[in-house]
Amino acid sequence: MNSEDVFINCPFSDDYDSFFKAILFTVIRSGFNPRCAREEDDGGDVRFDKICRIIEDCKYGIHDISKTDSDGDPPLPRFNMPLELGLFLGARKYGDAEQSLKKAIIFDREAYRYQKYISDISGQDIHAHNNDVDPLIIEVAAWLRRASKRKTVPGGTAIADEYAVFMKNLPVMLAARQMQPQDLTYDDDVTFIAEWLVRNA
Amino acid sequence: MNMPLIQKSAAAKRRSTSGTRRPEVLGVTKDGVKILKPVRAPTNFTVEEVREAVAKALGKSA
Numbered sequence: 001m002n003s004e005d006v007f008i009n010c011p012f013s014d015d016y017d018s019f020f021k022a023i024l025f026t027v028i029r030s031g032f033n034p035r036c037a038r039e040e041d042d043g044g045d046v047r048f049d050k051i052c053r054i055i056e057d058c059k060y061g062i063h064d065i066s067k068t069d070s071d072g073d074p075p076l077p078r079f080n081m082p083l084e085l086g087l088f089l090g091a092r093k094y095g096d097a098e099q100s101l102k103k104a105i106i107f108d109r110e111a112y113r114y115q116k117y118i119s120d121i122s123g124q125d126i127h128a129h130n131n132d133v134d135p136l137i138i139e140v141a142a143w144l145r146r147a148s149k150r151k152t153v154p155g156g157t158a159i160a161d162e163y164a165v166f167m168k169n170l171p172v173m174l175a176a177r178q179m180q181p182q183d184l185t186y187d188d189d190v191t192f193i194a195e196w197l198v199r200n201a
Numbered sequence: 202m203n204m205p206l207i208q209k210s211a212a213a214k215r216r217s218t219s220g221t222r223r224p225e226v227l228g229v230t231k232d233g234v235k236i237l238k239p240v241r242a243p244t245n246f247t248v249e250e251v252r253e254a255v256a257k258a259l260g261k262s263a
Binding site: 002004028029030031032033039040152153154169172173174176177179183184185187188190191192194195196197198199200201 | 224227228229230231232233234235236237238239240241242243244245246248251252254255256257258259
């Protein structure tokens with residue numbers, strides 16, 4: 001298990017893209033290495049095995065269950081986030097001594113909403129971001145500082161300001177290739193954020 | 202609970218190879234945070250292209 005690796009469990013939809021990039025940005029800006037199911041692989045990986053392997057690697061987990069809604073036709077809830085949250089908590093509970101050191105933060109869009117559909121997670125570290133990127137960044141930074149005991153993790157408000165500048169710069173950076181921010185793959189996102197931070201933060 | 206041999210073997214196969222990976226540092230911010238080098242290369246760009254695009258957007262040389 002790597003003490004720099006942070007597992008990100010969240011929706012991978014266009015309407016969540018700015019939230020997802022905000023979590024990536026905060027994790028990288030805080031000196032950690034983001035991991036998630038969107039990592040490129042060799043193509044021969046079974047998705048569930050890949051997720052288990054990534055979870056096993058990560059000491060920290062950021063879980064956003066705010067989009068566990070019914071959608072599509074027929075309308076069915078999206079269960080991937082609760083499943084991956086369960087895997088992470090299970091690894092902490094049943095894994096070896098090292099795995100028991102895992103730390104998790106859980107986000108929903110409103111405080112206590114989870115009690116209506118996943119009440120068994122009561123007692124975990126659950127926060128509300130109210131569908132706003134800034135509180136999400138502030139909470140993630142504060143939690144990483146607290147959980148890792150690294151005093152170097154910057155304040156969340158400062159990271160949120162930097163993220164706003166990055167998102168303004170991103171279309172400019174992509175203009176030469178006529179691409180939009182949502183066209184980037186996970187590995188593109190990580191590289192752009194890391195390179196931008198090294199030059200600008 | 203004792204794990205049968207065949208299950209132990211499956212667990213061993215699942216074991217990550219990155220457990221002892223030492224992260225490389227890409228650079229350090231002004232406030233002293235070490236920004237880690239991404240483990241995988243970007244998909245749609247080379248790293249040099251990303252650096253160039255970042256430098257251009259920030260009005261700095263690559």
